[in-house]
Amino acid sequence: MKDQIKSIFEEHIQVAQKSLSQLVPDIDRVCEEVTSCIKRGNKILLFGNGGSAGDAQHIAAEFTGRFVKERRSLPAIALTTDTSALTAIGNDYGYDRVFERQADGLAAKGDVLIGISTSGNSTNVLKAFELGKERGCINIGLSGRDGGKMNDLCDFNIVVPSTITAHIQEMHILIGHIICTAVDENYQ
Numbered sequence: 001m002k003d004q005i006k007s008i009f010e011e012h013i014q015v016a017q018k019s020l021s022q023l024v025p026d027i028d029r030v031c032e033e034v035t036s037c038i039k040r041g042n043k044i045l046l047f048g049n050g051g052s053a054g055d056a057q058h059i060a061a062e063f064t065g066r067f068v069k070e071r072r073s074l075p076a077i078a079l080t081t082d083t084s085a086l087t088a089i090g091n092d093y094g095y096d097r098v099f100e101r102q103a104d105g106l107a108a109k110g111d112v113l114i115g116i117s118t119s120g121n122s123t124n125v126l127k128a129f130e131l132g133k134e135r136g137c138i139n140i141g142l143s144g145r146d147g148g149k150m151n152d153l154c155d156f157n158i159v160v161p162s163t164i165t166a167h168i169q170e171m172h173i174l175i176g177h178i179i180c181t182a183v184d185e186n187y188q
Helices: 002-039 051-064 083-093 095-106 123-135 165-186
Strands: 044-048 076-078 112-116 138-144 156-160
Touching (some): 002 156, 044 051, 051 076, 051 112, 051 165, 083 095, 095 123, 112 123
Parallel strands (some): 044 112
């Protein structure tokens, strides 16, 4: 088992090094966009499925609670947390529309939508991004593999250079923490 543990760490480090060499300019631009969104009084809506839903909730909580430094609560909502909305929308409109319907009621021009999908092809994430484009939101994707269909719907799609879901998710939460750090550093 020790060899397997070591191998998993080494794979993680390789993906982290590739991400460092390829993604810094995109992450920097996203940090600027999210910080600007907050400064102008807009909000951040986050969403994804499975582990990506957990990441959306985690990042939203860092904004509304506190990340590192003490500051006021910031407007961020994970669209993955309201079980009544998820089940009602899923029942009445289909699961493909659970994030789109919530974004329809909550998103305003200038808001940031952060959709998380390791494949970049989750239909419910894509539909929310379609609405975001129509509404004048800034669409930010966190994906992996080749970025999938999110490439065409996102203003910025940060594509983790890996095909392994676990390693893509590990980088997504690191990128989320980097975005939170930027907001903490630049928001007054």
